[in-house]
Amino acid sequence: MSALHPFSLLAIAAALPAFAWILPAPGGGLATATLALVLALVPDVRAGARVVRVAVLTAAPFWLFLLLLHDLPTTVAMGLRITTMVASFAWLVAALPPDRLVEAMVARGWSLTLAYLFAATLSAVPVLKARARRIVEAQRCRGLSPRGSVANRLRALRALALPLVLSALHEVDERALALETRGMGSGVHRTPLAAPPDRPLERAARWALLLLCLAAVIWRLA
């Protein structure tokens, strides 16, 4: 799957949530959510299982709040759509190396700044996760228990969230400076070192996906 051109991966990850919202509920949402979760399991089931777990755990609170606010059919309809969105994004993060996306975008003549913005968003998830783990470990070694009463857990959350957000903001500053000094904002068109190959069949498939989406919209509006 990761051998596909980055634009193809992006197209799949965008098309699935689009179909989830366009197609009638709950069948459409069920099909797209299942497809997104199955995609995550291809080709490495063990790594895919981790992606599925992340997607399910992220989607679970949405289901809970939907159930509190709506009736069961609405919860199922909305929940499946949200699960599709979350699972597609989790699959994309796992399947698409950000540097390949940057190469592909630059090869297509996109601005490097925009390409970096996409890539940074994708790469932020594992980086923040690793940093959060480090901070939790450090706070536990300072005597903070993340278990026990609600007050304890809230205190632990504050000790995790604040340094995570502050250090991330601090890093954004430093990264911006580093990118500027490396000529990011010069406006000069760059030549990618190893542009990912974009096969005609993949290009055709991407167009087909787009047309299919438009057809689905027209069918639903008719």
Added chain:
Amino acid sequence: MALSRALAFDGVAFSYGNVAALSDVSFEVAAGERVALLGRNGAGKSTIVRLVTGLVHPDAGSVWIGDWDTADLAPEDLARRVGSVFQHADQQLFARTLREDVGFGPRALGFPAREVRRRTDEALDALDLHAHAEQHPYDLSPALRKVGALAGALALEPSLLVLDEPTAGLDRAWRARVADALREHAERGAALLVVTHDLAFAAETLERGIVLDRGRLACDEPLERLLTSAERLKPLGLVPPPIAALSVALDLPGRPVRERDAAHTLARVAGGRSAS
């Protein structure tokens, strides 16, 4: 509280999945002892730190903090005896002021306000941080934040202090201050286990060297002897610090590895020569 044995590794093995990180590692650190944990990247040093702090538990063997077996304890329980500063310690500060952050550990362990204040003041004093005590941690440089994190560990008044690269990014003056604070802490009976690639700092501050090589204990001996044998250090990926190399090159009596000792020895040797 001074325990005669602050830390003991007894036949410890640990793996990350299929990758063995430590195999049959055994050593003890006595109360008040200052130990450097050395070795090339990937030798298993950080795994030792994670085992000592209770973040991971051994696959085989046992790790003892005094008379506590870490197998049954979580990091927050071990914090009563183990103070730790990790490589990215500057990222862990979160309070509104450095003073508040330094006092976080004692507060989390449930000490009364007066005791928290005493420990915080002493830790800030030890590292000469009073001038920065009311500043927001993120208004400080990363190096100062790291020193602040060390103050937070000192405020726990642990019987064992475990530090991972405490001098990385510090200038000479802060490095000297950290060295002084660590020596003072050890004089009060606490043991130090310091992971470092800075052998000059190790020579000045610590007394014993444990070297790991591919997850196994390669050497465990006084630093003065270890740092003056370049031929043994080289295969372990280590290079003797300049003072140790100089004292070997000049064949100084006693082969000193600390600046002050080398200066005294040189003065004595030079005085002897001029007298003759």
